[in-house]
Amino acid sequence: MRSLVLVGLPGSGKSTVGRGLARRVGLPFTDSDHVIEQRLGCSIRDFFAREGESAFRDLEQQVLADLAAGPACVLATGGGSVLRPANRDTLRAAGHVVYLRASPEELWRRLRNDTKRPLLQVADPQKALRDLFAQRDPLYREVAEFIVDTGRPSVSTLVNMVMMQLELGGALNG
Ligand SMILES: Nc1ncnc2c1ncn2[C@@H]1O[C@H](COP(=O)(O)OP(=O)(O)OP(=O)(O)O)[C@@H](O)[C@H]1O
Ligand SMILES: O=C(O)C1=C[C@@H](O)[C@@H](O)[C@H](O)C1
Numbered sequence: 679m680r681s682l683v684l685v686g687l688p689g690s691g692k693s694t695v696g697r698g699l700a701r702r703v704g705l706p707f708t709d710s711d712h713v714i715e716q717r718l719g720c721s722i723r724d725f726f727a728r729e730g731e732s733a734f735r736d737l738e739q740q741v742l743a744d745l746a747a748g749p750a751c752v753l754a755t756g757g758g759s760v761l762r763p764a765n766r767d768t769l770r771a772a773g774h775v776v777y778l779r780a781s782p783e784e785l786w787r788r789l790r791n792d793t794k795r796p797l798l799q800v801a802d803p804q805k806a807l808r809d810l811f812a813q814r815d816p817l818y819r820e821v822a823e824f825i826v827d828t829g830r831p832s833v834s835t836l837v838n839m840v841m842m843q844l845e846l847g848g849a850l851n852g
């Protein structure tokens with residue numbers, strides 16, 4: 679079976695839905711942000727603050743290429759992993775790409791108390807989410823084979839919804 683690759687904005691549920699999905703399909707779960715942090719030996723947040731976004735994107739590109747070349751898994755990607763065209767090619771080559779879609783308003787409800795996500799540590803995080811959505815929604819759509827709207831359902835329902843789409847699309851056979 680090929681990898682299942684989850685893309686979406688911060689808070690869209692890639693890590694939480696991804697873990698449930700991995701259990702269901704019997705693949706290991708990998709979070710590219712965690713792999714990056716292991717390589718760095720520090721948090722993404724600290725690295726961002728110290729070295730800037732471009733250095734982070736270079737490392738992210740390398741890690742995504744390495745993971746795509748590795749064994750099949752359910753891969754939760756960083757929210758900005760679709761920004762570089764090379765990464766979009768890498769993700770599509772790695773497996774079936776699923777976009778977990780959520781509105782900026784829904785994401786704000788989930789993340790309003792969060793302090794870990796560097797792109798939201800700004801004066802107006804709600805505007806930041808709206809801007810990220812406007813910039814990235816077309817890129818997530820471009821890379822994705824499947825799009826799942828995550829606005830209302832619980833995490834366990836979402837796992838079922840993703841499974842259903844994958845099954846109907848023949849993605850669970852290879
Ligand atoms: N469908 C949902 N309904 C309600 N809460 C959700 C849903 N999906 C995720 N959450 C919650 O939103 C928060 C963010 O989810 P999660 O960490 O899985 O997002 P993510 O896409 O991995 O974000 P990041 O890109 O920053 O790693 C968590 O507290 C999670 O429990
Ligand atoms: O949306 C983004 O650009 C990011 C999301 C996180 O998953 C991390 O990959 C990092 O904080 C950057």
Ligand SMILES: [Mg+2]
Pocket residue numbers: 692693694709711754
């Ligand atoms: Mg995550």
